[in-house]
Amino acid sequence: MRTACSPTVLRERDCSSGSPSPNSSLPRLISHYIRVHRGRRLRELKHLRSFKTLSEAIVNGAGARTRDGKCDPHQRRIGNRRLAKFASVVAEREREIRTCKTFEGLLKVIDSARFKGIGKLAVYDAAVRIGVWLGIEPQRVHLH
Numbered sequence: 001m002r003t004a005c006s007p008t009v010l011r012e013r014d015c016s017s018g019s020p021s022p023n024s025s026l027p028r029l030i031s032h033y034i035r036v037h038r039g040r041r042l043r044e045l046k047h048l049r050s051f052k053t054l055s056e057a058i059v060n061g062a063g064a065r066t067r068d069g070k071c072d073p074h075q076r077r078i079g080n081r082r083l084a085k086f087a088s089v090v091a092e093r094e095r096e097i098r099t100c101k102t103f104e105g106l107l108k109v110i111d112s113a114r115f116k117g118i119g120k121l122a123v124y125d126a127a128v129r130i131g132v133w134l135g136i137e138p139q140r141v142h143l144h
Helices: 007-012 026-036 038-049 054-062 080-091 094-098 103-111 120-134
Strands: none
Touching: 026 038, 038 054, 038 120, 054 080, 054 094, 054 120, 080 120, 094 103, 103 120
16 A cells, blocks of 8 residues: 555655655646646736736735735745835836836846845746736746
8 A cells, every 4th residue: 555655655746745756757747736736826817917007016016915915925035024115116117117028128127126135036926927917928937
């Protein structure tokens, strides 16, 4: 009998989180993503498209606010005050953001608002969130 953390199962997935192991095949990783994460991601995308104005999308996107008003887990260690300040600085660039036609252009504008304590992942995630509202998405894979 195979238990949840038997040697055979350990090779197939990480028992601590139920995540596939790094040795999993691409189809297995895709299947895991669809099964575990797709529903949440689709709800998040719907939320990001729901803002009535670009200003609202910027404040929520750069401020890393989820649909229930909480801080997105990717940015939880940054802190609410710092994220609010970042959102404010990004909001000052609304005119530039409105003219962006590519994700790379949007990323560059948002990166220009970066300050100590706001890392590249927070900038990228803010650009993705704001980009959803603008209908702009990354065309290349960005590694952090």
